Amino acid sequence: MENVLLFTYFAALCVLFAFGLHSLVMIYFWHKTRKVIYSAPPQQGGEECPVVTIQLPFYNELFVIDRLVKAVCELDYPKEMLEIQLLDDSTDETVQLSQALVEKYTALGFDIKHIHRTIRTGYKAGALKDGLETARGEFIAIFDADFVPKPDFLKQTIPYFRERHIGMVQTRWEHLNEDYSFLTRAQALALDGHFVVEQQIRHRAGFFINFNGTAGIWRKETILDAGNWASDTLAEDLDLSYRAQLRGWRFVFLNDVTSPAELPADINSLKTQQFRWTKGAVETAKKLLPSVWKSKMPLHTKLESTVHLTSNIVFPFIMLVAFLNVPVVIIKNEVGGFDKYFSMMSVFVLASISTFLFYMYAQRAIHLDWHKRLLLFPVFMAGSMGLAVNNTKAVLEALIGFKTEFKRTPKYRLERSGDEWKKNRYVQKRIGWIVLIELAFASYFVFGIATSIMYMEIAAIPFQLMFLVGFGTVGTLSLKHALGR
Numbered sequence: 001m002e003n004v005l006l007f008t009y010f011a012a013l014c015v016l017f018a019f020g021l022h023s024l025v026m027i028y029f030w031h032k033t034r035k036v037i038y039s040a041p042p043q044q045g046g047e048e049c050p051v052v053t054i055q056l057p058f059y060n061e062l063f064v065i066d067r068l069v070k071a072v073c074e075l076d077y078p079k080e081m082l083e084i085q086l087l088d089d090s091t092d093e094t095v096q097l098s099q100a101l102v103e104k105y106t107a108l109g110f111d112i113k114h115i116h117r118t119i120r121t122g123y124k125a126g127a128l129k130d131g132l133e134t135a136r137g138e139f140i141a142i143f144d145a146d147f148v149p150k151p152d153f154l155k156q157t158i159p160y161f162r163e164r165h166i167g168m169v170q171t172r173w174e175h176l177n178e179d180y181s182f183l184t185r186a187q188a189l190a191l192d193g194h195f196v197v198e199q200q201i202r203h204r205a206g207f208f209i210n211f212n213g214t215a216g217i218w219r220k221e222t223i224l225d226a227g228n229w230a231s232d233t234l235a236e237d238l239d240l241s242y243r244a245q246l247r248g249w250r251f252v253f254l255n256d257v258t259s260p261a262e263l264p265a266d267i268n269s270l271k272t273q274q275f276r277w278t279k280g281a282v283e284t285a286k287k288l289l290p291s292v293w294k295s296k297m298p299l300h301t302k303l304e305s306t307v308h309l310t311s312n313i314v315f316p317f318i319m320l321v322a323f324l325n326v327p328v329v330i331i332k333n334e335v336g337g338f339d340k341y342f343s344m345m346s347v348f349v350l351a352s353i354s355t356f357l358f359y360m361y362a363q364r365a366i367h368l369d370w371h372k373r374l375l376l377f378p379v380f381m382a383g384s385m386g387l388a389v390n391n392t393k394a395v396l397e398a399l400i401g402f403k404t405e406f407k408r409t410p411k412y413r414l415e416r417s418g419d420e421w422k423k424n425r426y427v428q429k430r431i432g433w434i435v436l437i438e439l440a441f442a443s444y445f446v447f448g449i450a451t452s453i454m455y456m457e458i459a460a461i462p463f464q465l466m467f468l469v470g471f472g473t474v475g476t477l478s479l480k481h482a483l484g485r
Contacts, residue, residue: 002331009328012320013348019314020351022307023358026197030361033204038252040159049081050161052154052217053137057087057127059120060426061145062094063413064262068145069101073110076151083136084112087127089120122231123406124213129229137220144214146262146411148176156257157217167222167249168241170199171215174258177265177414183477184263186380187270189359189373196255196362198308203253207304208245213237215259222249233287234406235280242288242305246295255365262411265421267477268428271390273409278312278391282398285309315391322388322441322467325460326448333455355381378466386470389437422484431482438475442468 054072058065065086072084084105088098095116102114115131122129132140139161143149157169172195178188202209211218213236223229226244233239245251264270292305356377363370397404410426413419421427445468452460 002335005324005327006331008320009324012317012324015317016314016321017348017351019307019311020355022311023354025304026201027354027357027361029201029205030197033201036204038203041162043159044162049078050139050158051081051083051137052077052139052141052158053083053085053131053135053220054141054143055085055087055128055131055135056143056145057089057124057131058094058145059089059408060092060094061090061411062092062097063424063426064145064411065094065098066101067148067413068143069105069112071148071150072143073105073108073112074151075149075154077154079109080111082111084110085131085135086112086114087131088114088116089123089127090116120406122229124408125229125231125236125406128236132220132223132228135220139217140220140223141217142214143259144261146409147214148260149215150259153257153259154217156254160252160254161219165248165250166219166252167226167244168211168216168218169252169254170209170211171254171257171259172196172199173212173215174260176260176262177416177419178263180263180265180414180417180419182376182379183267183270183383184265185373185376186383187263189363189376189380190384192366193359193362195253196365197358199253200255202304202308203251205304207301208242208308209251209253210241210308211237211251215261219249225249231406233280233283234276234404235284238281238309239284239287242284242292242309246288246291262414264409265412265414266427266481267474268481269409271387271434271474271478272407272428274387275390275394276407276409278315279394279398279404281309281312282395286398312391312395315388315395318385318388319392322385322445322471325464325467326444326451329448329452329455329457329460332457352381382466382470383474384470385467386438386472386474389434389441389471390474393434422481427481427484429482429484431479435475435478438471438478442472442475445471 056068056072069086075082086098086102088095090098098114098116102112105112117127117130120126128142139158141154153171157171160166160169173191175184175188175191177184179185199209222244223240226240226247226249229236230239241251264273289306289309292302359377359380360370360374363373367373412421412424412426414421445464448464449461449468452458452464
């Protein structure tokens with residue numbers, strides 16, 4: 001039994017170690033490609049602004065849709081070359097508000113349409129696909145309801161399409177309410193790592209990048225050539241991105257062009273978002289990895305694409321490591337003959353160091369106070385561990401092919417620290433069984449820390465504390481936020 005437990009623990013650590021060391025690969029390409037500068041081709045004489053359709057897909061977003069429409073209508077772009085589609089799948093008063101907004105801005109001379117569906121066939125992907133059928137724009141910009149695009153968005157992105165092979169341009173997300181709470185600060189740290197390092201380096205190095213579902217602009221021809229939007233995964237953006245790039249289209253990521261958005265302020269909305277992203281990525285991996293490996297792409301691009309699509313597989317292994325951590329401490333002290341084995345396991349600490357460096361590079365690249373922001377790294381790591389139960393469920397459902405609906409992440413229009421959300425109608429009130437498992441794991445690590453103290457296994461305590469804080473915080477906040485406290 002001891003051999004089985006130790007082998008399982010070691011194997012799970014190897015998986016986490018491999019994905020953790022990928023951070024070093026990103027850092028390597030950061031330095032290798034640091035001199036790569038990608039700028040838009042120069043303007044040709046007599047060039048006119050192309051027609052752009054801006055699609056705004058949303059579902060029951062009563063508190064933010066007017067902010068979004070106002071920002072879109074303030075874009076610095078010729079009004080006659082702009083079409084705005086409100087792709088409204090709402091079932092509440094958002095429908096009436098959207099209609100009123102269309103009437104208001106139509107009177108001001110905008111080509112703005114309200115497309116309301118009473119049946120959410122295909123969810124967001126279905127709404128985008130339906131809108132595309134009547135879109136008159138050569139290019140399609142997309143913004144989710146929580147975004148506030150800057151006036152120069154189109155002038156910063158459209159010029160890159162002068163190169164015929166460019167199919168999509170993605171901008172970096174900024175955060176309207178980053179300083180609202182520890183929860184929003186930790187999310188900002190994670191998203192900055194994805195955009196500033198992963199997206200930027202993949203673009204510079206010639207790897208596949210992905211459209212992030214919003215704050216980007218597509219060539220309409222690219223969408224159609226790649227087979228249009230599909231709803232057979234929860235990550236319609238990642239799915240279409242890979243299909244388009246497998247067809248030969250190239251994408252651009254603009255780190256210096258930003259689009260502000262609102263971060264989820266309550267843990268249950270964040271868990272809904274993470275569940276959708278995690279499950280959708282695994283579904284996309286199942287769907288498209290065979291095509292990736294059958295393609296004529298270079299081996300290093302195939303390997304990077306594989307890591308990109310499968311990185312969420314780590315969550316079940318985080319659960320395994322968490323569950324087996326305490327028995328391993330007991331085995332080490334009660335059963336002999338494993339000293340060399342435990343000495344060898346110390347090398348796995350390198351994965352944590354490489355992950356820290358990954359986020360350090362991201363913060364240092366865009367923030368002057370990056371030293372201060374990195375103090376949140378332990379909070380981020382603990383939170384990632386705490387979300388492992390929620391995201392493991394997502395991974396397992398994707399692997400067995402269990403389909404679920406697309407659940408949007410509700411937003412509350414939080415722009416200042418004093419803004420309140422706890423009594424908002426969109427707050428998720430349901431408390432599921434996942435919360436009970438999270439709190440059970442937190443209790444388990446109280447016992448684990450006591451066991452490590454008893455055996456004087458001081459090196460195990462910091463990791464057990466992170467598991468305790470992670471599971472305990474996520475579980476407790478899930479209860480408090482569901483109750484509106």
